[in-house]
Amino acid sequence: MGIIIQALIVVMRVEKEVNKGGLRDGTNVGRLSSFLYTHGGLQVEQIDSIKKGVYYVKQRNGAAYILKQYKSLAIIEQQWKLFDEISTTTIVPFTSFPNQGRILYGDHYYWTLAPYVPGKSLTFSDEKDRRDAVQYLDKFHTETKGISIYSPLLKQPLYEKLEHRLQKWKRTKRIFEKYGYDHLYSELNVLYELLLDRFTKLNWNKIEQNAIDQWMWTHGDVASHNFRRDANNMIRLIDFDLLSLSPHLYDWIQLGQRFLPFLDWKLDRLEAYFSEINIPKDAWLLGIAIPSDIIREWWHFLQQNHHKKIEQYLMKLQKTWEKRKIFVDDVNSVL
Template sequence: MIYDFYHRGDDTFYYRLLSLLEKKIPAKILEISRIRNEVYLVKTNQFWMILKGYNSYQKLKIQEAYTRALKQEGFTHTYQFYVFNEEPLIIDKKVFGMIEYISPHKDSFTYSSKRNRREAIQLLEQYYTVTERLVEIYKYILPSFHLMKKLEQRLEEFRSHKSIIEHYLKIEIVEEIMEWAEFSFCYLKNHNEYLHTKSNVILHGDVAHHNFMRDANNKLYLIDFDLISIGPRVGDYLQFANRILPNIGWSIQQLQKMSGYTQFFKEEWFLIALMYPTDILREWNRIIRNQDLSNEFLLEQVLYLTTDQYPKRKKFYQKLRQIVNI
């Protein structure tokens, strides 16, 4: 038996986990190793699997049922859960689910590749085609998508941190970021009915590159559905755009040409929503909230995010203002 629990310094946790797994899994456990917080790789003599902790039994059962429903509806580009018996595996108030292990491709998935960006958005479109059929089943189970609430909270928190942030950035840059966020938010708030005119799907909620992965046979998968909600697909499209814009040099033309975005570019609401600097606000709020400003590595990352492509981001904002003519 090989195990890696150095991060806990707690052999008791390891033995409890091993004991529970041996009772549930019909195979000999060979190795357990930590991938990240509350996520472990378990190797047996018959198969490998991912062990992931959830805050409640209900959340685990929703994930099990949802991924099973995706498969049944024809979306095969994701994992499934193993359910050997109904008795939950609970340690330290976490309920652990057992997920199919997908053997990864030798190259990590990133948005720096044009091919990856194209295939990711195509996979999301397939996902929405399926989840549109599941909305009626899950509308009383999953939360509704609340974009405006999220944007307002993010803006208010950033505003409260303004004096701190000005110790690290030029005041004029902080002021410009605030201007972009406030202009965008005020418009969206006054035109919130736009979201209610769109058909709902089940949004993924976190379309970062690490929630896509290729397997050893080059098949692309969509993973980690912890943040799923009911809402119009524009919610994920905005987030996806925000994630890839640095990789395409903040090019409006390149984004507009991508599958799914042509129609959105005809809508003023979407263009103004693109102006909201959600990534900058999110990361500054996080580093201050977690009291990590003394961590030089994390501070350098958030400073780089803010300043590295700032001129291109500013031109992007100005061009969008010209397009909408407001």
């Protein structure tokens, strides 16, 4: 009954947007529909904006897709190259448009199509979903390892990305001072720098080169919404925009950080989920301990222009930080 109601809500919302002639993000429905038909042979019945640049599209024959726009052609081409070589049900790859075109270009964007997977996203507050996320991410790593493609895109090492995130944090110092959270800013800043220094001193030349030599692929954004449980209880990974030839360690660090808030920042509980995964433990724990995820969420909050809620957010951040410090102490005790 719930699925039927949700489906009706989606249809009603789409019909409302179509009647207005535009979607939530300002996209003109008629213009987009005409473009998809003319250049891709896609006969659109419904279009719904999921978020900026991402649309749910239903064809007249009932087939449903996720339509996405990109500014970078190289990012799309890398994904297509990997999808052409992989044979697995673990991922949701691109599919060709009805006219067999793989990529459309229009309105200064490149456009791709992927099958829509009915189901629901995982939630990391649920123990089973956490275990399934580890299992299926490991499966993705295993099934893609060794796949070589021509001219892969290489991204900056993780420690450089973490340094860049720290610089973003430093630019917000005055906000903490304005609301009386100088101590929180200084404490997090000092600990971040100390942990990053230790992390940077690891043998990254060897770690990165090993990933390249063995053709190790990472998803790059292992948020819970990028794991979809379909009607057959199969987990499918979606959204490979950050796909890269990188150490698997990077995905495991990010997944560990995303689990932490739901494990009360307890080291032993976290390790239990990854006990059967082959991860260099010191590098993994150090990477998780660096509060880069806190800075990511803080920056995202500021980008959303929630200026009236800053003090409320900082109060919550202070409480989170107190628990995070205990986790860092636990990590230091085992390294």
